[in-house]
Amino acid sequence: MKKFFLFVFLISFIQISFAQRLLKITVQIDSSKKELSYINRNGIDYISVNEIADLFSAGKYYNQEAEKIELKFPKFNIKFTAKNPFLTIQNKSDNSVESFQLPISTLFIKNEIFTPLNYSIEYFSKVIEKKFEYDSSTKNLVVTSKSSVRNQREDSVNVKKEFKPNLSFVINDIKIEEKANGTLIKLSCSKSIRKPRSSISNEILYLFFSDANIDPDLEKRVEPIGLVKSVSVKNINEKNSQLEISLKTGYSTVETIQDKETKEILITIHNKLFSNIEENKAKWNFDCVVIDAGHGGKDPGTIGVSGTREKDVNLGIALKLGRLIEKNLPQIKVVYTRKTDEFIELYKRGKIANEAGGKLFISIHCNSTEKKDNGYRGFEVYLLRPGRTKEAIRIAEFENSVIKYEDDPNRYEKLTDENFILVSMAHSQFMRFSETFSDLLNQTWKNSVDIPSLGIKQAGFYVLVGASMPSVLIETGFLSNRKDEAYLSSNKGQSEIAETIFESILKYKEFYEKEIGKQ
Numbered sequence: 001m002k003k004f005f006l007f008v009f010l011i012s013f014i015q016i017s018f019a020q021r022l023l024k025i026t027v028q029i030d031s032s033k034k035e036l037s038y039i040n041r042n043g044i045d046y047i048s049v050n051e052i053a054d055l056f057s058a059g060k061y062y063n064q065e066a067e068k069i070e071l072k073f074p075k076f077n078i079k080f081t082a083k084n085p086f087l088t089i090q091n092k093s094d095n096s097v098e099s100f101q102l103p104i105s106t107l108f109i110k111n112e113i114f115t116p117l118n119y120s121i122e123y124f125s126k127v128i129e130k131k132f133e134y135d136s137s138t139k140n141l142v143v144t145s146k147s148s149v150r151n152q153r154e155d156s157v158n159v160k161k162e163f164k165p166n167l168s169f170v171i172n173d174i175k176i177e178e179k180a181n182g183t184l185i186k187l188s189c190s191k192s193i194r195k196p197r198s199s200i201s202n203e204i205l206y207l208f209f210s211d212a213n214i215d216p217d218l219e220k221r222v223e224p225i226g227l228v229k230s231v232s233v234k235n236i237n238e239k240n241s242q243l244e245i246s247l248k249t250g251y252s253t254v255e256t257i258q259d260k261e262t263k264e265i266l267i268t269i270h271n272k273l274f275s276n277i278e279e280n281k282a283k284w285n286f287d288c289v290v291i292d293a294g295h296g297g298k299d300p301g302t303i304g305v306s307g308t309r310e311k312d313v314n315l316g317i318a319l320k321l322g323r324l325i326e327k328n329l330p331q332i333k334v335v336y337t338r339k340t341d342e343f344i345e346l347y348k349r350g351k352i353a354n355e356a357g358g359k360l361f362i363s364i365h366c367n368s369t370e371k372k373d374n375g376y377r378g379f380e381v382y383l384l385r386p387g388r389t390k391e392a393i394r395i396a397e398f399e400n401s402v403i404k405y406e407d408d409p410n411r412y413e414k415l416t417d418e419n420f421i422l423v424s425m426a427h428s429q430f431m432r433f434s435e436t437f438s439d440l441l442n443q444t445w446k447n448s449v450d451i452p453s454l455g456i457k458q459a460g461f462y463v464l465v466g467a468s469m470p471s472v473l474i475e476t477g478f479l480s481n482r483k484d485e486a487y488l489s490s491n492k493g494q495s496e497i498a499e500t501i502f503e504s505i506l507k508y509k510e511f512y513e514k515e516i517g518k519q
């Protein structure tokens with residue numbers, strides 16, 4: 001019995017050690033061939049950090065308690081932590097320490113730290129001062145001297161070999177353009193893919209693609225432009241890839257969308273809004289509010305259940321609101337896109353606002369459902385965003401349909417996703433301010449108006465596209481609902497709404513001035 005157990009034990013022991021011996025990467029360092037243990041998890045090859053130290057005769061210090069290992073090279077020390085994505089590199093010349101984040105954590109197996117090889121290569125290359133290239137399909141790691149020009153040329157030819165020949169690149173081109181408000185990156189895709197996950201750390205924007213590989217030649221086509229310093233491509237396996245974009249300082253936010261028509265992935269990196277505030281402090285004073293009464297003239301807007309015309313309600317509220325500001329805040333200029341029952345094209349409304357140097361644009365409307373008086377009522381504030389819900393699209397379509405009355409309806413034809421993200425790029429700079437105003441308005445509204453709030457929403461409105469300032473569109477209520485219609489068409493209702501918007505402007509002014517003061 002005992003002998004039998006021992007035999008089984010021996011068999012399994014041999015099998016395990018044999019299997020482990022098989023998991024080796026061939027390492028070619030200059031002209032000598034060596035081996036390195038690795039483990040494959042979810043298609044990613046992890047190598048033993050401990051063995052890297054031995055391979056390059058580095059000093060090593062292993063802290064068992066902290067589960068950290070430090071490798072000591074002539075000019076740099078590099079430290080890895082078990083089950084952790086962060087690593088640090090210490091520069092011995094000035095003792096400075098920089099930390100970096102791998103997109104995934106290291107593994108900890110039998111008291112050894114394994115790091116994802118493809119992600120760690122650049123850091124090993126830096127500290128060991130050699131060029132590393134890894135072909136995950138053949139499990140070959142080639143380490144060459146950095147200084148050899150001839151080798152480097154061969155290496156650049158080798159770059160393509162790094163990927164399996166049957167790996168087809170879905171993302172095959174990159175274009176970077178500098179725009180007034182930031183930098184636009186366009187990635188051409190051969191098919192529809194999911195929007196990448198993104199994160200920023202240490203001024204590097206990481207984009208993770210879960211269903212596409214990237215042509216590594218992209219890197220070579222990128223020259224520093226706008227907020228982009230350089231681009232680096234990493235194909236992890238047949239599906240997952242990563243684009244790393246090194247950024248210059250001075251960016252504020254990043255947004256990504258996929259253009260449904262062209263299938264391009266669009267990434268916008270925005271400039272900081274108040275970068276030159278000291279020079280143009282006066283430019284940012286809260287000194288002008290633009291009030292836009294929706295529709296007018298030949299465009300009545302929606303018609304209420306008992307015949308109320310939206311354009312009249314909008315104008316009534318707009319004029320009352322204007323008068324309140326003029327009376328109580330004489331230092332603020334009030335600009336109306338219309339003061340009478342006249343038709344103003346959408347693009348002109350934005351133009352009026354921009355030429356006046358508006359600091360806040362408020363567009364006033366009334367909502368409606370197709371079926372009249374179905375009980376649906378409520379107030380909504382809209383922000384401009386490319387993300388669109390079904391309901392938001394319906395309302396946006398109606399409000400945007402004003403265009404049919406305009407002399408040149410083609411003016412707006414080209415509002416494709418790309419154009420939209422460009423204009424919304426300008427808006428995302430103001431988005432924080434638009435959101436704050438919407439918040440304040442929504443809170444004030446709930447306490448003072450007889451129409452229930454349906455909250456803050458987002459949609460694409462042409463009238464907001466044109467205005468280069470924080471802006472909102474207010475759907476005050478539903479004219480298709482008898483209760484809302486009665487309130488909206490009454491003098492009392494319009495006055496209460498105007499007062500509510502005015503109060504929100506007062507609170508917003510305070511917030512705005514504090515924000516500007518901070519810069």
Ligand SMILES: [Zn+2]
Nearest residue numbers: 294301365366
């Ligand atoms: Zn309207």
